[in-house]
Amino acid sequence: MSDDLAELVAAAKNGDREAFNALVQATHAEAYTLAYRLTGNEEDANDVVQDAYLRAYKGLKRFRGDAAFSTWLYRITANCAATQISRRTRHRHEDLDSVEIGDVRPEIDPEARAEGAVLRQRLQQALDELPPRLRSVVVLRDVYDLPHEAIASELGISEAAAKVRLHRARRRLREHLFPQRGEESAHAV
Amino acid sequence: MRCEDVAAMLPGLVDGSAVADRRVARHVESCLRCQAELVQYRKLLRVLHNLRTEVLTPAPGLLSDILTRIEAAGEQRAVRSMLTGRRVAYVGALAAATAAAGAAGAIVLVSRNRRVRLAG
Numbered sequence: 001m002s003d004d005l006a007e008l009v010a011a012a013k014n015g016d017r018e019a020f021n022a023l024v025q026a027t028h029a030e031a032y033t034l035a036y037r038l039t040g041n042e043e044d045a046n047d048v049v050q051d052a053y054l055r056a057y058k059g060l061k062r063f064r065g066d067a068a069f070s071t072w073l074y075r076i077t078a079n080c081a082a083t084q085i086s087r088r089t090r091h092r093h094e095d096l097d098s099v100e101i102g103d104v105r106p107e108i109d110p111e112a113r114a115e116g117a118v119l120r121q122r123l124q125q126a127l128d129e130l131p132p133r134l135r136s137v138v139v140l141r142d143v144y145d146l147p148h149e150a151i152a153s154e155l156g157i158s159e160a161a162a163k164v165r166l167h168r169a170r171r172r173l174r175e176h177l178f179p180q181r182g183e184e185s186a187h188a189v
Numbered sequence: 190m191r192c193e194d195v196a197a198m199l200p201g202l203v204d205g206s207a208v209a210d211r212r213v214a215r216h217v218e219s220c221l222r223c224q225a226e227l228v229q230y231r232k233l234l235r236v237l238h239n240l241r242t243e244v245l246t247p248a249p250g251l252l253s254d255i256l257t258r259i260e261a262a263g264e265q266r267a268v269r270s271m272l273t274g275r276r277v278a279y280v281g282a283l284a285a286a287t288a289a290a291g292a293a294g295a296i297v298l299v300s301r302n303r304r305v306r307l308a309g
Binding site (some may be wrong): 021024032037119142143144163176 | 226246252263264
């Protein structure tokens with residue numbers, strides 16, 4: 001967590017609402033991105049983010065600072081998204097092309113960025129086609145680096161179940177991105 | 190051991206979230222097909238990880254919607270704490286009044302006893 005965020009968190013914990021508002025302003029785009037990736041549509045993502053910040057505001061005094069504020073917020077967002085997904089009566093697909101990508105951070109390795117550009121569109125499509133219960137786990141683990149234990153806890157499942165879902169999700173994504181098994185030869189390592 | 194038996198384990202072996210027993214490890218070491226598949230998993234993990242650096246742009250109204258809800262929650266909290274404060278003050282006043290009434294009663298009793306003794 002940056003020093004600025006740490007200061008804002010400390011002030012917000014002491015009841016400074018302006019500091020909390022500044023925290024929201026600084027982090028809401030990232031929280032929205034996670035919510036969008038978990039729910040797969042803009043409307044649900046908006047609801048999830050609003051719920052998540054409300055819960056964060058009410059529970060901020062319980063935030064001990066063991067993890068980064070962003071990690072804490074991701075956990076709350078994941079939990080709210082799980083609730084929203086289970087509440088949803090039908091799964092909606094939204095055209096991912098309509099979502100504007102606002103910020104590709106410059107520190108990313110250029111080679112990885114080029115590779116990401118080639119595979120990103122297919123990966124987004126593959127993620128969108130995953131059932132929400134598989135998508136949640138792979139996004140939280142492989143995109144946001146949340147520990148298995150945290151993922152299991154926020155989704156209300158066992159750690160073993162979280163791992164099973166993760167491996168299934170990875171397998172489906174790989175099959176989507178690389179349709180022919182063993183398509184690349186080992187010397188491509 | 191066949192590739193099909195190992196395939197289900199590869200998504201866990203790629204990052205150590207599953208552990209290979211000796212037979213599986215030996216198969217993967219000698220099988221180019223499974224090694225190629227592991228390479229694909231590594232690539233998948235890299236692309237997934239890079240997604241973290243992309244931040245989507247939320248709809249312009251989202252920030253103000255969040256802040257409005259926070260403000261409403263803050264006001265509710267303030268009203269609740271004011272009511273709680275009043276309740277504490279009310280209970281305190283009640284306790285003080287009860288104590289005062291008790292003390293007054295005791296004084297009356299004592300002075301009445303004294304008068305009875307003097308009369309006797």
